[in-house]
Amino acid sequence: MNRASAQAQIHGWLLxxxxxxxxxxxxxYPALATLWHSFYSSPKGGRxxxxxxxxxxxxxxxxxxxxxxLGNNLxxxxxxxPVSIALALLMAVWVNGxxxxxxxxxxAYFTPTVLPMIAVANIWLFFYTPTYGLLExxxxxxxxxxxxxxxxxxxxxxxxxIVVTIWKEAGFFMIFYLAALQAIPPSLGEAAAIxxxxxxxxxxxxxxxxxxxxxxxxxxxxxxxxxRLVDHIVVMTRGGPDNAxxxxxxxxxxxGFKFWDSAYASTLTMVLLAILGTTALLxxxxxxxxxxxx
Amino acid sequence: MIDTSLKRLAxxxxxxxxxxxAWAQEIxxxxxxxxxxxxTKIIDGxxxxxxxxxxxxxxxxxxxxxxxxSIVKALTAHKSGEPPxxxxxxxxxxFTLIDEDAIAxxxxxxxxxxDQQWIxxxxxxxxxxxxxxxxxxxxxxxxxxxxxxxxxxAFKEAGLDPNRAPASWKEMVDYAQKLTKxxxxxxxxxxxxxxPSSGFPYWLxxxxxxxxxxxxxxxxxxxxxxxxxxVIEALQFWVDxxxxxxxxxxxxxxxxTTPKDFFExxxxxxxxxxxxxxxxxxxxxxxxxxAMLPAGKRRGTPTGGGNFYLFKKSTPQQQAAALKxxxxxxxxxxxxxxxIATGYxxxxxDAWDTPEMxxxxxxxxAAAVARDQLQYAVAELSTHDNQRVTKALNDGLxxxxxxxxxxxxxxxESQREAERLLRSYRRK
Numbered sequence: 001m002n003r004a005s006a007q008a009q010i011h012g013w014l015l016x017x018x019x020x021x022x023x024x025x026x027x028x029y030p031a032l033a034t035l036w037h038s039f040y041s042s043p044k045g046g047r048x049x050x051x052x053x054x055x056x057x058x059x060x061x062x063x064x065x066x067x068x069x070l071g072n073n074l075x076x077x078x079x080x081x082p083v084s085i086a087l088a089l090l091m092a093v094w095v096n097g098x099x100x101x102x103x104x105x106x107x108a109y110f111t112p113t114v115l116p117m118i119a120v121a122n123i124w125l126f127f128y129t130p131t132y133g134l135l136e137x138x139x140x141x142x143x144x145x146x147x148x149x150x151x152x153x154x155x156x157x158x159x160x161x162i163v164v165t166i167w168k169e170a171g172f173f174m175i176f177y178l179a180a181l182q183a184i185p186p187s188l189g190e191a192a193a194i195x196x197x198x199x200x201x202x203x204x205x206x207x208x209x210x211x212x213x214x215x216x217x218x219x220x221x222x223x224x225x226x227x228r229l230v231d232h233i234v235v236m237t238r239g240g241p242d243n244a245x246x247x248x249x250x251x252x253x254x255x256g257f258k259f260w261d262s263a264y265a266s267t268l269t270m271v272l273l274a275i276l277g278t279t280a281l282l283x284x285x286x287x288x289x290x291x292x293x294x
Numbered sequence: 295m296i297d298t299s300l301k302r303l304a305x306x307x308x309x310x311x312x313x314x315x316a317w318a319q320e321i322x323x324x325x326x327x328x329x330x331x332x333x334t335k336i337i338d339g340x341x342x343x344x345x346x347x348x349x350x351x352x353x354x355x356x357x358x359x360x361x362x363x364s365i366v367k368a369l370t371a372h373k374s375g376e377p378p379x380x381x382x383x384x385x386x387x388x389f390t391l392i393d394e395d396a397i398a399x400x401x402x403x404x405x406x407x408x409d410q411q412w413i414x415x416x417x418x419x420x421x422x423x424x425x426x427x428x429x430x431x432x433x434x435x436x437x438x439x440x441x442x443x444x445x446x447x448a449f450k451e452a453g454l455d456p457n458r459a460p461a462s463w464k465e466m467v468d469y470a471q472k473l474t475k476x477x478x479x480x481x482x483x484x485x486x487x488x489x490p491s492s493g494f495p496y497w498l499x500x501x502x503x504x505x506x507x508x509x510x511x512x513x514x515x516x517x518x519x520x521x522x523x524x525v526i527e528a529l530q531f532w533v534d535x536x537x538x539x540x541x542x543x544x545x546x547x548x549x550x551t552t553p554k555d556f557f558e559x560x561x562x563x564x565x566x567x568x569x570x571x572x573x574x575x576x577x578x579x580x581x582x583x584x585a586m587l588p589a590g591k592r593r594g595t596p597t598g599g600g601n602f603y604l605f606k607k608s609t610p611q612q613q614a615a616a617l618k619x620x621x622x623x624x625x626x627x628x629x630x631x632x633x634i635a636t637g638y639x640x641x642x643x644d645a646w647d648t649p650e651m652x653x654x655x656x657x658x659x660a661a662a663v664a665r666d667q668l669q670y671a672v673a674e675l676s677t678h679d680n681q682r683v684t685k686a687l688n689d690g691l692x693x694x695x696x697x698x699x700x701x702x703x704x705x706x707e708s709q710r711e712a713e714r715l716l717r718s719y720r721r722k
Binding site (some may be wrong): 044124125129130131132140146147149151152153154184237238240241242243254258259260261 | 311362366392480482491492543544545546547548550551555558560630679681682685689690692693695696698
């Protein structure tokens with residue numbers, strides 16, 4: 001290696017250093033420390049932390065609440081990810097067309113993203129209120145259906161939270177799709193029109209494949225969000241009734257900051273990290289190969 | 295030349311350090327409220343008044359959000375070595391704070407001649423959640439109880455005496471049946487009674503259990519009695535209100551929207567905290583009444599709310615200053631002013647004898663209901679590993695109220711979980 005290239009190497013590393021140091025300090029070190037803590041008991045008052053090996057993991061496997069919140073979280077992900085992405089794409093295609101009031105429509109779709117989750121959760125709380133809430137005014141007063149306690153019943157509470165999340169997220173994803181749509185050269189559409197391709201055929205064979213990089217990005221974000229968004233649970237249900245709406249991260253908060261069982265919270269965090277790490281690997285390793293980048 | 299001027303500068307700095315005013319005695323004070331709003335102003339005013347009267351001490355209020363956020367902040371600060379000197383936190387977190395070795399009993403600093411008298415000056419009902427093992431760990435400050443609010447107009451419509459609240463369980467069910475408005479198709483436009491069950495159902499449940507003459511835990515906080523037959527019976531009564539008598543909406547009832555349900559006339563009676571008094575007074579567009587909870591075998595309610603705690607890691611001087619501040623803030627006159635301004639129950643009997651309080655109660659008799667109910671009040675559920683043991687009960691209650699489990703099966707399961715958690719605390 002000659003001198004100039006060594007210098008370039010050093011230069012490159014120096015440029016990376018600030019970001020790498022911050023990442024190591026605030027992401028990698030905490031992740032490793034969490035792994036380490038998950039092998040110890042929680043220190044309490046005078047009692048220091050003791051090495052307990054895999055005890056915390058054994059306790060987790062035997063914890064019915066853990067399995068319940070994990071199941072809830074998978075349903076939550078299955079409910080929010082496909083619908084919010086499909087909806088985002090649909091909205092983006094629509095507001096990308098030449099229609100009257102387009103700017104206003106785009107703004108309207110994007111508004112839920114701008115509002116703080118805590119505030120909108122408080123509003124949705126009243127939407128779902130039995131008898132006089134917005135939803136009940138529609139289902140009971142207009143359709144004549146019997147009144148239902150939407151957030152207070154185990155079978156419907158999770159679906160209610162899924163709807164709030166989709167409403168909140170779709171507009172955000174729409175922005176990415178909109179940007180991607182506008183980057184597609186109009187000449188492709190013109191060429192397709194000359195060839196006699198229909199709109200659906202054009203969307204399926206040209207637009208959608210060209211949007212795949214965006215879809216991957218949105219998908220990664222949607223997966224992360226489905227494990228990360230818990231603000232509305234704090235406001236609307238606090239995990240109830242009987243843990244029916246508790247998600248993994250909310251349970252971690254409960255265990256860590258209400259029960260002060262930091263060791264068990266670390267154990268649960270490792271599960272969350274493992275889930276997110278695996279999905280990220282799958283997404284990048286598997287899907288990326290099938291994506292066409294221009 | 296430079297050398298001497300540097301020396302002079304150093305000397306000046308040293309002099310400034312020595313000359314720091316004697317009021318370097320600063321006590322940081324975590325208070326559970328978000329920054330801004332009327333309560334913040336009252337607290338700031340109290341701190342300023344105290345500093346004026348005690349020039350040696352500086353009180354620094356730190357607004358720390360909800361109760362839950364406050365204990366998270368206080369305990370995290372404790373673990374990092376710089377906790378507040380005093381903090382208002384939930385009275386039920388006493389065992390948690392003791393187990394974390396975060397707080398010191400007030401008796402360690404309150405050694406003066408009149409100090410024992412001062413500790414005895416509070417309502418005994420409030421001290422139940424403030425003392426354990428013969429020591430006083432909390433000083434009552436903003437405390438509440440559960441009361442029943444009723445809509446007098448709805449009572450009149452249903453042919454009931456608008457000035458009389460139900461006094462017993464049976465009466466409450468009878469009244470509620472008359473107050474529930476149901477059309478031919480079975481659609482309900484007004485429910486008779488509502489007891490919220492979201493978030494912290496155990497607190498309202500303690501109303502039912504106390505009235506059924508049974509305790510949920512022992513005073514040392516290491517044993518619970520969730521599966522006692524009388525507890526199961528109390529839960530059965532709660533479940534029956536919507537299941538059998540059909541006078542309460544089914545499912546889990548949201549705590550936060552319950553006052554709104556009352557204002558919207560969707561419910562004729564509600565159980566909620568005395569802390570909602572000011573809210574109801576401002577927002578109910580009809581004549582309303584406030585009463586003690588109805589009696590089962592006896593009357594009863596849990597207490598609730600926040601106590602002053604003294605943090606262990608502060609210096610003896612800071613602790614002495616904190617004692618001075620807390621004593622100052624809980625004098626009868628100030629306890630009365632605080633109660634009037636916020637709607638919390640003034641924490642000592644002699645506060646109710648002050649002219650200000652007498653005048654207030656005369657104009658608004660509902661304010662005195664909470665005080666009169668205190669003689670029947672018991673300690674709010676509080677144990678070691680408190681929030682987890684409480685959650686075991688909450689989950690069981692919600693499972694029974696949503697029909698997932700029978701009251702008996704639900705309470706047996708809650709008790710089993712509580713036993714598992716508390717076993718280690720009984721080995722001493």
